[in-house]
Amino acid sequence: MAEKKQLRLGAFMRPVSLHTGAWRYPGAYPDANFNFAHLKRFAQTLEAAKFDAFFMADHLAVLNMPIEALRRSHTVTSFEPFTLLSALAAVTDHIGLVATASTTFDAPYHIARRFASLDHISGGRAGWNIVTTSNPDAALNFGLDEHVEHDERYHRAREFYDVVTGLWDSFADDAFLRDAESGLYFDPAKLHVLDHKGEHLSVRGPLNIARPVQGWPVIVQAGASEAGRQLAAETAEVIFAAHGDLASGQRFFADVKARAQKLGRSRDDIKILPGAFVIVGDSVEEARARRAKLDSLVYYESGIASLSIALGHDASAFDPDAALPEIPETNASKSSRERAIELARDENLTVRQLAQRLGGYSGLAFVGTPKTIADEMEEWLVAEGSDGFNIMFPYLPAGLDDFVEKVVPELQRRGIFRLKYEGSTLRENLGLKRPPNRFFEDTEASIRKAG
Amino acid sequence: MAEKKQLRLGAFMRPVSLHTGAWRYPGAYPDANFNFAHLKRFAQTLEAAKFDAFFMADHLAVLNMPIEALRRSHTVTSFEPFTLLSALAAVTDHIGLVATASTTFDAPYHIARRFASLDHISGGRAGWNIVTTSNPDAALNFGLDEHVEHDERYHRAREFYDVVTGLWDSFADDAFLRDAESGLYFDPAKLHVLDHKGEHLSVRGPLNIARPVQGWPVIVQAGASEAGRQLAAETAEVIFAAHGDLASGQRFFADVKARAQKLGRSRDDIKILPGAFVIVGDSVEEARARRAKLDSLVYYESGIASLSIALGHDASAFDPDAALPEIPETNASKSSRERAIELARDENLTVRQLAQRLGGYSGLAFVGTPKTIADEMEEWLVAEGSDGFNIMFPYLPAGLDDFVEKVVPELQRRGIFRLKYEGSTLRENLGLKRPPNRFFEDTEASIRKAG
Ligand SMILES: Cc1cc2nc3c(=O)[nH]c(=O)nc-3n(C[C@H](O)[C@H](O)[C@H](O)COP(=O)(O)O)c2cc1C
Numbered sequence: 060m061a062e063k064k065q066l067r068l069g070a071f072m073r074p075v076s077l078h079t080g081a082w083r084y085p086g087a088y089p090d091a092n093f094n095f096a097h098l099k100r101f102a103q104t105l106e107a108a109k110f111d112a113f114f115m116a117d118h119l120a121v122l123n124m125p126i127e128a129l130r131r132s133h134t135v136t137s138f139e140p141f142t143l144l145s146a147l148a149a150v151t152d153h154i155g156l157v158a159t160a161s162t163t164f165d166a167p168y169h170i171a172r173r174f175a176s177l178d179h180i181s182g183g184r185a186g187w188n189i190v191t192t193s194n195p196d197a198a199l200n201f202g203l204d205e206h207v208e209h210d211e212r213y214h215r216a217r218e219f220y221d222v223v224t225g226l227w228d229s230f231a232d233d234a235f236l237r238d239a240e241s242g243l244y245f246d247p248a249k250l251h252v253l254d255h256k257g258e259h260l261s262v263r264g265p266l267n268i269a270r271p272v273q274g275w276p277v278i279v280q281a282g283a284s285e286a287g288r289q290l291a292a293e294t295a296e297v298i299f300a301a302h303g304d305l306a307s308g309q310r311f312f313a314d315v316k317a318r319a320q321k322l323g324r325s326r327d328d329i330k331i332l333p334g335a336f337v338i339v340g341d342s343v344e345e346a347r348a349r350r351a352k353l354d355s356l357v358y359y360e361s362g363i364a365s366l367s368i369a370l371g372h373d374a375s376a377f378d379p380d381a382a383l384p385e386i387p388e389t390n391a392s393k394s395s396r397e398r399a400i401e402l403a404r405d406e407n408l409t410v411r412q413l414a415q416r417l418g419g420y421s422g423l424a425f426v427g428t429p430k431t432i433a434d435e436m437e438e439w440l441v442a443e444g445s446d447g448f449n450i451m452f453p454y455l456p457a458g459l460d461d462f463v464e465k466v467v468p469e470l471q472r473r474g475i476f477r478l479k480y481e482g483s484t485l486r487e488n489l490g491l492k493r494p495p496n497r498f499f500e501d502t503e504a505s506i507r508k509a510g
Numbered sequence: 511m512a513e514k515k516q517l518r519l520g521a522f523m524r525p526v527s528l529h530t531g532a533w534r535y536p537g538a539y540p541d542a543n544f545n546f547a548h549l550k551r552f553a554q555t556l557e558a559a560k561f562d563a564f565f566m567a568d569h570l571a572v573l574n575m576p577i578e579a580l581r582r583s584h585t586v587t588s589f590e591p592f593t594l595l596s597a598l599a600a601v602t603d604h605i606g607l608v609a610t611a612s613t614t615f616d617a618p619y620h621i622a623r624r625f626a627s628l629d630h631i632s633g634g635r636a637g638w639n640i641v642t643t644s645n646p647d648a649a650l651n652f653g654l655d656e657h658v659e660h661d662e663r664y665h666r667a668r669e670f671y672d673v674v675t676g677l678w679d680s681f682a683d684d685a686f687l688r689d690a691e692s693g694l695y696f697d698p699a700k701l702h703v704l705d706h707k708g709e710h711l712s713v714r715g716p717l718n719i720a721r722p723v724q725g726w727p728v729i730v731q732a733g734a735s736e737a738g739r740q741l742a743a744e745t746a747e748v749i750f751a752a753h754g755d756l757a758s759g760q761r762f763f764a765d766v767k768a769r770a771q772k773l774g775r776s777r778d779d780i781k782i783l784p785g786a787f788v789i790v791g792d793s794v795e796e797a798r799a800r801r802a803k804l805d806s807l808v809y810y811e812s813g814i815a816s817l818s819i820a821l822g823h824d825a826s827a828f829d830p831d832a833a834l835p836e837i838p839e840t841n842a843s844k845s846s847r848e849r850a851i852e853l854a855r856d857e858n859l860t861v862r863q864l865a866q867r868l869g870g871y872s873g874l875a876f877v878g879t880p881k882t883i884a885d886e887m888e889e890w891l892v893a894e895g896s897d898g899f900n901i902m903f904p905y906l907p908a909g910l911d912d913f914v915e916k917v918v919p920e921l922q923r924r925g926i927f928r929l930k931y932e933g934s935t936l937r938e939n940l941g942l943k944r945p946p947n948r949f950f951e952d953t954e955a956s957i958r959k960a961g
């Protein structure tokens with residue numbers, strides 16, 4: 060029997076959940092944003108379930124919501140990813156640790172060092188989610204009056220990636236001899252000085268960290284624009300996508316894999332993981348009721364702000380308990396308006412329910428029993444909508460525990476998810492190649508290390 | 511009986527040791543630079559011995575030594591401090607975690623977030639060693655052609671400190687209500703937007719992290735120049751000093767404490783901890799023999815470079831096994847030349863031995879039995895040469911274990927070092943006040959938190 064295609068599972072973690080109503084859900088840990096004990100328990104539970112990676116998003120400003128909504132939401136603050144993931148590295152052994160870092164508001168020497176260091180500390184489990192940071196408020200915290208323009212950000216990101224990976228290659232894998240007899244700690248012939256002078260960046264090098272265990276930490280990308288897709292096709296090994304349905308997932312999948320092939324990469328060199336919000340119940344009705352309960356915890360004034368943005372039209376005067384009225388066309392994003400209208404119609408939602416949905420989470424969701432959820436996941440996998448998912452837990456700890464205890468065993472039973480970790484690094488578990496050092500030939504020692 | 515003045519002990523950690531010969535010392539871990547298991551064991555051992563803090567220096571470039579010396583030295587690379595200390599936070603409970611971060615080559619928003627996050631993860635054990643980064647090679651890794659000038663660096667450092675501490679004060683201690691009933695996650699009246707626009711920095715805020723457990727992580731400083739001392743007197747709570755003998759330690763101690771008093775601070779608000787290199791033996795002779803053995807592991811070509819720099823004169827033509835010849839005066843630093851000449855005379859060292867001493871560690875050292883070492887430490891403490899020490903271990907693990915097993919009990923027996931941790935935060939253990947929030951009155955809740 061040919062081996063079935065394997066699902067990759069990341070956990071898209073916000074300490075309390077990314078759903079703004081979750082902190083009031085029964086059993087929630089409203090203080091998890093700064094309570095390390097909870098995060099440690101989540102990471103260890105995910106590891107026991109054989110998740111590929113624990114992923115932390117990152118924002119360089121307080122979320123730009125109206126204060127009326129902000130004060131209702133636990134998403135206002137949380138741990139900085141590097142400190143958190145490094146701490147988790149010390150209390151886990153297998154799960155990948157993917158941190159977001161911005162190419163617009165940081166320096167490549169810092170980024171290269173931190174990821175290399177995290178990779179050493181974790182024994183080869185680091186991943187870098189490259190973002191250009193779209194929140195314009197971030198610029199104000201970094202000495203700029205306005206945000207760097209989109210194309211400019213992506214040009215810098217591309218150069219930034221070249222510099223960071225070049226710095227990771229500063230030392231050959233076998234540069235460190237540590238030969239007490241001859242007294243040579245490292246071989247200077249295996250040290251490369253980058254001497255990068257580019258359009259946006261000028262970095263001499265070398266890095267003062269040995270080459271990462273994985274050669275390079277796994278490269279992750281989440282950009283959606285043309286520039287974002289192109290950067291991903293050129294550089295990414297994992298893509299965090301955001302697609303509302305299978306058809307659009309398939310289009311994205313086909314597009315990005317074709318772009319990568321055109322660049323001489325293999326389709327398997329990129330794993331595409333759309334975010335999926337998963338609510339588990341013993342019946343579909345129970346799961347739906349849980350979602351309705353969760354959505355009902357979103358404050359109306361928070362939800363209505365999200366709805367108004369989606370519609371491009373002030374929704375605050377609508378009757379909350381009636382159906383969505385007809386809305387005149389505006390200049391605002393057509394797709395987000397249509398999506399909102401469609402959603403209200405498909406699920407027969409009142410204005411209040413629609414607002415609360417949008418103020419919670421309105422992207423791809425699997426809401427049902429372990430069986431229906433596994434069915435949907437398997438369908439995406441087989442139909443080339445994705446290589447797996449980046450799971451978003453609706454509320455914690457219960458939503459996470461439900462997934463781990465009920466859905467994971469169902470996926471394992473179907474033979475589409477691992478029973479044990481295949482390798483010791485994130486790269487090995489994801490089935491990704493170890494990148495050669497661009498400045499040094501592979502030697503026997505480095506091949507052994509790559510092993 | 512009045513309580514005796516208490517000694518504060520930091521551990522100035524380099525994974526293999528800061529002595530360049532240490533990686534070849536019998537029993538050394540030459541791979542410790544990137545072996546987290548060793549660092550974990552060191553931190554846990556220091557915690558069991560009730561050390562105040564584990565301190566990591568940081569350098570933003572490969573050390574600028576001649577390649578002939580560099581390739582002989584394990585000091586070429588090691589973990590980045592934030593990733594390492596965060597990982598150690600997860601496997602320790604009491605010991606302080608002091609990371610070095612540069613005000614010249616980083617952004618205050620990043621620094622404020624990381625230290626705040628580390629403080630939350632560790633339950634109030636973070637400290638920030640503020641450096642302006644003196645190594646000119648660092649500038650080349652951060653887009654500059656030459657190093658920022660000294661005074662300019664310190665002006666920026668002062669403003670940087672104001673911004674970082676201001677960002678830490680973004681939220682009142684009791685801003686987070688997490689009141690599920692009223693639906694208020696935090697009180698917007700307890701959120702302050704910094705809106706800093708200064709000479710070097712422009713940062714809007716607020717920080718997206720709750721106020722640190724300690725209010726602010728402990729502020730550490732290691733600058734030695736006039737500008738460095740002044741910054742320390744204004745801002746530092748711990749000073750890492752470098753003094754070769756008690757008399758110069760006393761002068762520095764008196765000077766800095768007087769400066770602080772002039773600024774309205776109390777003498778106890780600043781703890782002064784000179785670095786001390788400690789070698790323990792069962793007899794003084796044994797300890798000296800260990801030092802001679804360690805120094806003999808420094809390569810002559812490495813040592814001679816250090817000696818030439820100290821003398822301001824090329825020493826490579828000297829007879830290695832003869833006494834130091836007469837050296838003509840030069841323009842180079844007079845004090846370092848005189849110190850080297852004195853050292854050779856006092857300890858009757860050959861050129862080779864002197865070179866190897868300078869290539870290893872030539873600052874303040876306590877080399878003797880637990881008793882003689884404790885005598886010297888107590889003398890410094892009583893004579894107001896310092897408030898304690900930043901201990902440098904000559905070789906690891908043996909040098910660290912010797913200190914912990916033999917010297918610490920002797921200090922405890924004398925009643926000048928703790929038997930158990932006094933508080934739960936670094937600040938409490940060091941006997942430092944919790945800083946009030948500059949934007950919010952202390953409330954009952956914040957006072958309770960301050961503890
Ligand atoms: C799953 C996912 C996670 C993301 N995480 C972050 C993040 O942590 N920080 C951030 O600034 N942007 C994040 N983004 C935004 C993307 O980086 C990107 O800016 C956005 O998808 C818009 O694409 P574009 O920049 O190509 O226009 C994320 C996007 C997705 C889909």
Ligand SMILES: Cc1cc2nc3c(=O)[nH]c(=O)nc-3n(C[C@H](O)[C@H](O)[C@H](O)COP(=O)(O)O)c2cc1C
Pocket residue numbers: 566567568569610640641642643644645732733734735736737738739750751752785900
């Ligand atoms: C114990 C000690 C530790 C230090 N650690 C660092 C460090 O980690 N990184 C750094 O760039 N400089 C470090 N320094 C250098 C000081 O920050 C400072 O630059 C140096 O003492 C010269 O003083 P000045 O800058 O006031 O002239 C350290 C100094 C001492 C004494």
